[in-house]
Amino acid sequence: MATNNKETKASSNRKKANFSDIARLAGVSESTVNRVLNEIGSVSESSRRRVVNAAKQLDVKRILPDVEHQLIHIDVLISHVSTPIVKRYLEEINRILHFIDKRVRIHRISLPDAEEKVIDALIHSRHKRNAIIVVARDTPLIRSHLNAMIDQGTVVITLMSEFPELTTSLYSGIDNYQAGKTAGWFIQRLSPRPGRVLKLLCNKHFGTHSERSDGFSQQMLTASSFEEVEIITDNSSQACYEIVVNELKKGELVGIYNSGDGSDGILKALKEFDRVSSVTWVGHEMYDCHISCLKEGAMDLIIDQDPDTQIITAIRHALNGCGLGDISPNSGPVEFRLFCPTNHHSRPYLRS
Template sequence: MSKPNYRDIAKLAGVGTATVERVLNGRGGVRPDLVEKVVVAARTLNYPRTLPDTHRGLLRIDVLMVRPETTFYRRLSQAFQRIAETLDPLVVVQRSFAEEMKPEEIARRILSSEVPRAGLILAVPNSPLISAAVEAVVARGVPVVHVVTRASETFGEFVGIDNHAAGRTAALFIARMACRSGPVVALCHPIYQVHRDRISGFSAYFREYPGERRFEWLGFTRDEELYGAEALRSALEVYPDMAGLYNAGGANAALIDVLRRHPRGKEIFFVGHELTDYTRNALSDGIMDVVLDQAPEAQARRALDIVLRRIRLTEMEPDRAPIRFITVTAQSL
């Protein structure tokens, strides 16, 4: 095949050949959106020239997350950073955080147009304001990818585990492996659709397979240590013969601490999410029995792959299957 020329690039980018010449020779005077189109077209056609330094970092992918104090979101942020360092210098991955319980702020950050974006990756909760902001950004033609949880049920692509299946898996472990009969308790943070999906799968399993252990009570924790600990202490008072505990969200450290102090803490079959220093130690000590880790590193890789494909910097279509969650026990540490 012949090497691509200015005319080929201009046709693919939808601009004139004079614009292509100015961009590729670094002459300036071209609008940023047209520069982006030319550079992407040149990359797509494997144009055999190094881009001028003025065009490095031209394509910005924004990643907006919440709760930087949690181990999970730190892992997710670090994964985006590590992957970004391996990408073409043309691409900049900009990570930032917003306050989880301030949908107005999250929506404002999503709608921001101060710096042109090639793509937007979101790991934020859902609300009408946030969903409307996502719809507006998609309408502008910006690729949007949701990671971990969906900020909009309708707009943007989703990368994450099968959370309904994760809830059913937790129920299966408790139903089959708890050492005693008795009630089962679950905890979650209901502002996240993924937590609701996990609880849906968890409760569905116990409806389908009734037995000696029954799903009796659901508590709300806000994924905060104080609320999580109080919810679990209340449940232990109401259900002194508790057989199993499933935490569909975060704040595992507080739950682990409550169970460590409780005389029957090690008798309760405890399934939670995310492998951290706290959960790893709790598995080793017998306080936790199973951890379902949703592999944030794999989610970051898939999300960036999708954006890069949508802006035509890669040719291969990313896998569409859910990310596989990892089952961890004391024996597999």
């Protein structure tokens, strides 16, 4: 009986082992034990094994992590953090984090739109990256660093803009060239008469807008009765207002295509000249201001690049590239969506 009592007591002691006991036996800190057992952070493979083995020796009564599978680290590197669509990207990432396998760690890296900041983030990392999702400009230096990462086995996915000269990258954005062509087609079809069409281009050096611009111009060449007027703007409402006012004064303006922001200024100019319903206007993204423009009858079409689906597709590409996806996502671009005054919704663009 005495022996049985001792065994019962010893068993009881093992059941009560806490993080401090495990840390002492494994030779690590309690915070490391917490990260390993709760799978909430980056821990080296050796520390992970020591913690799990110590927990087994102490007969800890809980489901222990699988030491045969290392954590998968996916970086999401995003510049242009002040724009609404990038904020929407970040919201969607936060939403789907709750559904990701515990072995997967998604690290969000928000940066200003500066090449040196992006390159610094690409070079320096506190963990070994398995995959990286990138929203940045396609510059020779950034491209060179991404190609080096691809050569080292990192899965690279570009978002919003495709980097055509990367060796083996994946893309989870829309076909911006086709989006631009679509805008041109609708302006040609919806305009009540031939005339001048204003193309407001916010930044031709950013691949997204350059591709949209090329697609739009290609479509406009199919109808000689429309004259395209391209003007570069700084994307501000005031700049767009002044440009549209100047073009309206010249007369015969039948269409406006805006590839970026500044729509408040466009609307203000159209109202001042009482041209809200007589100029065909096509723009991008279901921003709150654009939904209002649709309701007022000022905008005729919004081309939305479906940011939620882009993020989901990018993460699926990353997981599949790391060997965790059962079904690979489609290899082609994400389909964009079209909204007009009869099928728009009223949900706010940003959830918070």
